Amino acid sequence: MAAKTDLFQSPDYYCLDDLLSEEHKLIRESVRNYVKKEISPIIEDYAQRATFPQQIVKQMGELGCFGPTIPETYGGGGLDYISYGLMMQELERGDSGVRSTASVQGSLVMFPIYAYGNEEQRKKYLPKLASGEWLGCFGLTEPNHGSDPSSMLTTLKTVDDYFILNGSKMWISNAPYAQVAVVWAKDENNDIRGVIVERGMEGFTTPTTHGKWSLRASATGELVFDNVKIPKENILPNTKGLKGPLGCLTKARYGIAWGTIGAAMDCYDTALHYAKERIQFGKPIAAFQLQQKKLAEMVTEITKAQLLVWRLGVLMNEGKATPQQVSMAKRNSCEIATNIARDARQILGGMGITGEYSIMRHMMNLESVITYEGTHDIHLLITGMDITGMNAFK
Ligand code: TGC
Ligand code: FAD
Numbered sequence: 001m002a003a004k005t006d007l008f009q010s011p012d013y014y015c016l017d018d019l020l021s022e023e024h025k026l027i028r029e030s031v032r033n034y035v036k037k038e039i040s041p042i043i044e045d046y047a048q049r050a051t052f053p054q055q056i057v058k059q060m061g062e063l064g065c066f067g068p069t070i071p072e073t074y075g076g077g078g079l080d081y082i083s084y085g086l087m088m089q090e091l092e093r094g095d096s097g098v099r100s101t102a103s104v105q106g107s108l109v110m111f112p113i114y115a116y117g118n119e120e121q122r123k124k125y126l127p128k129l130a131s132g133e134w135l136g137c138f139g140l141t142e143p144n145h146g147s148d149p150s151s152m153l154t155t156l157k158t159v160d161d162y163f164i165l166n167g168s169k170m171w172i173s174n175a176p177y178a179q180v181a182v183v184w185a186k187d188e189n190n191d192i193r194g195v196i197v198e199r200g201m202e203g204f205t206t207p208t209t210h211g212k213w214s215l216r217a218s219a220t221g222e223l224v225f226d227n228v229k230i231p232k233e234n235i236l237p238n239t240k241g242l243k244g245p246l247g248c249l250t251k252a253r254y255g256i257a258w259g260t261i262g263a264a265m266d267c268y269d270t271a272l273h274y275a276k277e278r279i280q281f282g283k284p285i286a287a288f289q290l291q292q293k294k295l296a297e298m299v300t301e302i303t304k305a306q307l308l309v310w311r312l313g314v315l316m317n318e319g320k321a322t323p324q325q326v327s328m329a330k331r332n333s334c335e336i337a338t339n340i341a342r343d344a345r346q347i348l349g350g351m352g353i354t355g356e357y358s359i360m361r362h363m364m365n366l367e368s369v370i371t372y373e374g375t376h377d378i379h380l381l382i383t384g385m386d387i388t389g390m391n392a393f394k
Pocket of ligand 1: 138
C-alpha cells in the first residue's frame, strides 16, 4: 500500500484557538506534525495487517505523550489537562489505537503508580514508562465481569512474605507487548487491590486476542495468572476498593473525550474535501443540500463537543471536575464521532469503504471506543444517577 500524504486541517468554527495558550498551540502542533509524519503514512497498512506498530512506543515517549500531567521529576510532562487533551485529540486524529496506547500507558499505568504507589515504585517504573522504554497495560475487565468490575474473581492471597495471584483478565490493550501490568484483584478481605505484575514472573502469560474488526493496529490480549508469586513490594499501598481503578478510568475517559473529537475532525475534513471535488450530475456533490446537511451538522457537533471538553479541561485544571462530568463528555464525544464517521463514509460513496481514506478505519475503531472505559449505556446511567440520585445499575 502506497504511503499517504496527510493534508489535514482542523475545523475551528468558534475560534476556540483564542482560548488556548501559545504553549497549548505548540504542543498541539508538535503532536499533529508527528502524526502527519509517522502515523498517517503507515497506519492503514498496519491496521489492514492487524499489526501493532511497535516503533510508536518509543516515538510517543520521546514526544512526551506518556503521562503528560505527571510531574517532570518522574519523567512526566508536568503539563495541564488542556495540553493532555490536545495531545489525545491529535493522536486519535491519526488512529484511535495510537491514542489507546498512550491513554493506557499514561492514565491507566503511570497514573496509578504515581497516585497510589510509594516512592520506590514511582522511581522504579515511571521514568521507564514515560520514555517508552517499557510499555504497560491495565487489567480490570474479566471474561465474566466487564461493566460490573466489583464482581471480579481474580484473587490475591498472602502467603508468607509474598502474594499469590490467580485468575484472568480479558480485552487488555497493550497486553501482548507490555513489560508491566497494573492488575486489580480481590484480597482475603474481599478488598480490591492493585498490584504491579512484571513480564517474566512465573505463571503469567498474555495471549493475543485475534479476529478484531476494530482497533486493528492496537494490540489486545488476555492476562492469565496461574499461581503467580508477587513480591510484597509490588502492591500499590495507597488504594483499597473499586475507587482505585475507577479513579484511573476518570483520567483515561477524559483523554477519550478529547481524542474521539480528533477522529471526528479527521472524518469531517476528509468528507468536506471530497465533497468539494467529487462531481456528479455536473456539480460538486457539496453543492447538494443533502450533503450540506451532513457537513453542517458535523461541524456543529464538533464545535459543541470542543466547547464541552475545553470547559471540562478548565475544571480538571482547577481540581473541580467530577467523574460524572467526565462521563458525560466521554459519552457525548463518542456519540458524535461515531455518527460523524458514519455520515462521512456515506459522503464518500463507494470510496468510503476503502483504505484509501481513513474514515472506515475510524468508524470501526470508534465501535471499541464507545464500548471500552465504560459502555455508552453505563455513562448514561452514571449521568442518570447523578441527576436523580437513584441507582439504575443494579
Ligand atoms: P460504586 O459503588 O458506584 O463505586 C465504588 C467506589 O468508587 C467511587 N467511584 C469513583 N471514583 C473515581 N472515579 C470514578 N469514575 C468513580 N466512580 C465511582 C465511588 O464513589 C465509590 O467510592 P467509595 O468510597 O464509596 O467506595 O461502584 P459500582 O460497583 O456500583 O459500579 C459503578 C459503575 C458501574 C459506574 C462502575 O463500575 C463502572 O464505571 N463500570 C464500567 C467499567 C469500566 O469502565 N471498565 C473499563 C475497563 S478499562 C478499559 O476499558 C481500558 S480501554 C483503554 C484504551 O485502550 O484506551
Ligand atoms: P458487558 O458488561 O457484558 O455489557 C454488554 C451490554 O450490556 C452493553 O451494551 C452494556 O452497556 C449493557 N449493560 C451492562 N450492564 C448494564 C446495566 N446495568 N444496565 C443496562 N445495560 C447494561 N478492559 C481493561 O480492563 N483494560 C483494557 O485495557 C481494556 N481494553 C479494551 C480494548 C478493547 C478493544 C475492548 C473492546 C475492550 C477493552 N476493555 C479493557 C474492556 C472494556 O472496558 C469492556 O469491554 C467494557 O467495560 C464492557 O464490558 P463487556 O464487554 O464485558 O460488556
